[in-house]
Amino acid sequence: MRMSGAKILLECLRREGVKHIFGYPGGVLLPVYDALYGYRDIEHVLVRHEQGAAHMADGYARATGRVGVCMATSGPGATNLVTGIATAYMDSIPMVAITGQVRTAVIGKDAFQEADITGITMPITKHNYLLKDTADIPRVVAEAFHIARTGRPGPVLIDVPFDVAKTEIEWDPDTYPKRVQIPSYRPTTRGHEMQIRKAAQAIAEAERPILYVGGGCIASGAQAEVTELAERCNILVTSTLLGKGAIDENHRLSLGMLGMHGTAYANHAVNNCDLLIAVGARFDDRVTGKVDRFAQGARVIHIDIDPAEIGKVRQPEIPIVGDVKTVLRELLKHVKPRPWSEWNDRIMEWKRVFPLVYPRDGKLYAEYVIEQIGEATDWEAIMTTDVGQHQMWAAQYYRCRRPRQFITSGGLGTMGFGLPAAIGVKKALPEATVFCLSGDGSFQMCVQELMTATVYGLPVITAIINNRSLGMVRQWQELFYEQRYSHVDLQASPDFVKLAEAYGGVGMRVTRPEEVRPAIEEALTVKDRPVVLDCVIPTEENVYPMIPAGMSVEDMRLRENLEELKASVNSDAETWSFSAEDEVLAKVVEQVER
């Protein structure tokens, strides 16, 4: 069959199961957009800025595990994708980005809208391709999808010059490769048998084990295996920001998130464990703080599909390279049940002594908004976030029931991610309730995508945690820069209610706790357009607990009035106590009092 490169490209995408492309047209993409005209098998979502397209493809991929696809023209279109590609790369998200490129004959001659996007994206893609020949399209598309979704997933970029898309060649769609073989790319999925036995042995011998689960558990779909291991051995589980949902966070064995803004009890548990079972996690600096003080003295089992993660930050005693789910399944064959331990009691004690609490003084706080979103949706809603204080509050207070429910830019920390990601999620899962938790800073970085949501009739609900400042930076300036608040006061923002309305959505503002639930309920009744909920909170609110960057658990800062808050939250709670023999706990309490 004779067809253009552009048509071949679409046929290949269709054969990869692509249903949606998030994109924005431009000069050199004209052949591709011409082929898309009237093409029924793939829906194109026209965004308002290419960054939005990349984040939508990313959100789409995070919600489903399928490869997200975005597309932009050459030059500025392609460079506008860069932030979104880097976001996906840092969090190992499968994505294929297609960019237009100037004609092959003028590449390198500074042609109109030319940018060396394969050069630019080399450090932020798993792999990329510059097509030179129309006949290469099927092989390259097949390889790109294969690379994006296998092994440690990641974004792959395909740069398509105008003439490659325009040229017509003879091609039989049935020859599209069904299996891809790249001799130099063979990810290890099965863990080493001996190492797995050693891990089982270490678990049997450990007195104080902890499971530390990351995004790899989500990517490999290992919730059942993580939960089974935790339950069988009675091991408490703490997750990274990207690992949220690897075990139901309402589970008795879940300790929530660890790290800089993790729960105090998770951090104390990790700090005092004698066996750290790291599963699909990469010892990020926001998790470890000062590396040589992190889980000091613990043996480490590190399970990861990427060999380069083993020993990158922490040298494990028992490394296991392989797919997390596959390895855990093997491991479970060798692991024997362990009873509930005194160690677990000690952690539960920490949980009682240092709970997550926030003021209940009649003012509106982000934590309350997040809890109300959870309760109004039975904790079933998918939540995307932007980046900053609101993101950390969401990580602390939004208790995920399952994987792929919490969608956030962890590694890169990309402000502006939340709204377009939510749109991508909603496009992938039309039945899902999708909330975006944002801040008044972050929201304005990709606010234009409200229009996309309106045009496509997508009822995503954005709750803006509005503190009129760039809260996380403000918090650091308050705590570490002598309250020299340098350029963190936003001074003025648009009226978000009117802004939402101007974009064709619904806008609401809440300033008091009792207004929150009715507003959420009302937002949930909107079925055909985006909703913006402007939640006005005090500027001075900080995220606690906090371990300052590069420091360790001993340096953790808790709320100053923790005891008062605990009393106000639960006046009939049993008074907490601990045995004086328990040195570790005593030390911890001493820190708090100090």
Added chain:
Amino acid sequence: MAAWSSTLMAQLQQQHVITALVENHPGVLARVSGLFARRGYNIESLTVSVTDDPEVSRMTIVVGGDYAVLEQITKQLNKLIEVIRVVDYTEIPAVERELALVKVNAEPKDRTEIIQIVEIFRGRIIDMGDKTFIVEVTGSPEKLDKMRELLQPYGIKEMVRTGVIAMARGARTA
């Protein structure tokens, strides 16, 4: 390992020779060198050329750093899709060779001495001008260093080295 003197061993302890077999595609060199730059590794030398298989190129890279750094480099290189295989020659008996061209001042009174030095190093004089020679010499990096040292007093006007290539001794292949 090659018969290095103890002083040279000490000098080179922080250096490792690794080879990477890579797909002979445009842009592979950029991927490899870019990886070194962005991960903060130091390349001492890098040579690339096609192997007996025209689809495959071989890169020989001399890098600085301790074993932990070397292990990360090897793993990160292996992650590049177009890298087929990486071999670290630190623990493998291997032959290492480098070629140098040296343009040295050669006043008539010095010529005999220079020719003697070149002969001792089994080098060759491949160009003879009014005032200069070009000397070609092959050998281990240390041998090249030594010859440079001995020619220095006559005045080296220019010097170019290819960087090390390496091959395992015996039947073993990369």
